[in-house]
Amino acid sequence: MPRKSRTPYAILGALSHGPKSGYDISCYFEKDHMFFWNESYGQIYPTLKKLLKEGLVEVEVDTRTQGPERKVYTLTPEGQEVLQSWLTETDCKSSFRDELMLKLHFGMPEVQKNLLDRLQNMEKELSDGLDALLVESEQMEELDLSKEELAYRKMTMNWSKMFYEAKLRWCQESLKDFGIKKSSKKKKKKKKKNKS
Amino acid sequence: MPRKSRTPYAILGALSHGPKSGYDISCYFEKDHMFFWNESYGQIYPTLKKLLKEGLVEVEVDTRTQGPERKVYTLTPEGQEVLQSWLTETDCKSSFRDELMLKLHFGMPEVQKNLLDRLQNMEKELSDGLDALLVESEQMEELDLSKEELAYRKMTMNWSKMFYEAKLRWCQESLKDFGIKKSSKKKKKKKKKNKS
DNA sequence: TGACGCATGTAACCTGTTACATGATTTA
DNA sequence: TAAATCATGTAACAGGTTACATGCGTCA
Structure with missing residues (x-):
């Protein structure tokens, strides 16, 4: 089946x-x-x-x-x-596929050539995402929800924030570990999701 | 296509x-x-x-x-x-589907009935996962890899750790927010992945 | 005038899950 | 001796992505 x-x-x-x-x-x-x-x-x-x-x-x-x-x-x-x-229903399934992370995991010289760009792009996306998250969070407060509904939405909203923060932290630590200075390149403003 | x-x-x-x-x-x-x-x-x-x-x-x-x-x-x-x-190739796609989180997001009385169990099971899985991660981390060190290979694997291993830690923290905070005492139930040892 | 956002939808086609089938070996 | 783990594989079938097609309205 x-x-x-x-x-x-x-x-x-x-x-x-x-x-x-x-x-x-x-x-x-x-x-x-x-x-x-x-x-x-x-x-x-x-x-x-x-x-x-x-x-x-x-x-x-x-x-x-x-x-x-x-x-x-x-x-x-x-x-x-x-x-x-x-x-x-209590049984829930989940699936994750993060191609960039997989490539990083198999890290070879081919990956390193673009490592700087990849990590910096990711950093930009994550910090933009965090900004958006704050806006979405405020919009939610204005929604006039019941106490209970608000509690649930805040719970998952909180997970999103913690996820973004953790990944951003990881990103910055990785950049540091690879001896790369954050300020070494001009960053262009470009809104592109890593989703889909 | x-x-x-x-x-x-x-x-x-x-x-x-x-x-x-x-x-x-x-x-x-x-x-x-x-x-x-x-x-x-x-x-x-x-x-x-x-x-x-x-x-x-x-x-x-x-x-x-x-x-x-x-x-x-x-x-x-x-x-x-x-x-x-x-x-x-620099373009990477990713997809995430976490059914439990989605249900929590749509939180309604139906979800709350099992919220305690769901969060506690998740907490158990995550803390088991973190333990396993430490073991996997040690095994990796013994693998006799080149400096460069090791650096890449440590990088993604680090992400896994940070992810698990963040989710565990979220889980514990959520349990606290819903006024649930951690010690209220006996925990059974049961290894089951939330994957797939 | 051209790009971009809003808006609906379909076709093609591969992808991926799940259940099933089978059997050896180890461990309690 | 039963259960768990190791081990290989297939069939059926729906699921899901992507490209394509189309058009309005707005703003620079």
């Missing part, structure tokens, strides 16, 4: 935090504090269609005066139920 | 750290310090076959007096070359 997709649950969960379009859902999982999950368009749109057919979500076309068409999806009571039964 | 598999490179890389059987390779990626990568049997064996056909690895049947049959694979010069060209 092949594996069971978690994508429908992830989408249901995202919708439990408010109605969203496919695009919104994609953005939701792109946020820095969601580094522990990813979804791609190719999964989101077909899954949304499937969930609609199963009656777990409802759709409404946003007829705003401006901007392109938006199909906004909402969780139905049935969807809520399915989400809850998934949340209750 | 579909994505390109990293599995052949991961296997080539593993073999660059010494000859291995399919089983050995599986164990290699199960190690705690390799938390940032995973491979399953269903990929390893067929890929090994493919690499053999392409001449990137060689096989030799281990005719030991005891134990089941072992097919030990070795990297060929061609395999080494392919590995190196992959290491040189």
Whole structure:
């Protein structure tokens, strides 16, 4: 038997935090504090269609005066139920694949040639990510959530922060160990995620 | 165009750290310090076959007096070359999926019922993982590697340690935040990976 | 006018998991 | 003697990525 997709649950969960379009859902999982999950368009749109057919979500076309068409999806009571039964299941699986780290692990002269750049890019991304995280954290506080909801979100938000901080620290230590000065190159501002 | 598999490179890389059987390779990626990568049997064996056909690895049947049959694979010069060209490519992709963290993020009463257990199990796994990491770290020192090789492996080993420590800290803080006493339950010794 | 962000979607196609099948050896 | 570990492998099947296609609105 092949594996069971978690994508429908992830989408249901995202919708439990408010109605969203496919695009919104994609953005939701792109946020820095969601580094522990990813979804791609190719999964989101077909899954949304499937969930609609199963009656777990409802759709409404946003007829705003401006901007392109938006199909906004909402969780139905049935969807809520399915989400809850998934949340209750205790067996969880996880998978991690960090190609850059793998290459570093196999470190050979080929890697060293670009080590400086790789680590510096990573450092930049991480520190940008931390900045974004602070913004996301503040936005969350303004969301008018119940005490309990806020506690859960703060818990995972906190994990994201600790992860970014730890990786940034590791990055800086590694740069130091390889005798590389941080200030040796001009840094260009470029927003690019290491995700996907 | 579909994505390109990293599995052949991961296997080539593993073999660059010494000859291995399919089983050995599986164990290699199960190690705690390799938390940032995973491979399953269903990929390893067929890929090994493919690499053999392409001449990137060689096989030799281990005719030991005891134990089941072992097919030990070795990297060929061609395999080494392919590995190196992959290491040189600078664009790396990564994906993370941590189902438990996702559930926690969507935190609802359903999650809270098991929150104590989930966090305590996680804490146990992480602290076991840290212990294993120390052992793996010592084993590495005894491996008689060149200065350079050692530096790379220490670098990623260090990341694994920092990751485990950060997650453990997060786990303990979360337990505290939810007003849960660590000593409230007997802990059973049970080695089970959260991977895969 | 061109780039960029918003927005929806599909097709192709490989990737990767999981369950199954099998058996030897060691350890309690 | 039963369970755990070592060991190799395959089949089935869904899962998931990426490139492609398309178009509006805004801002420089």
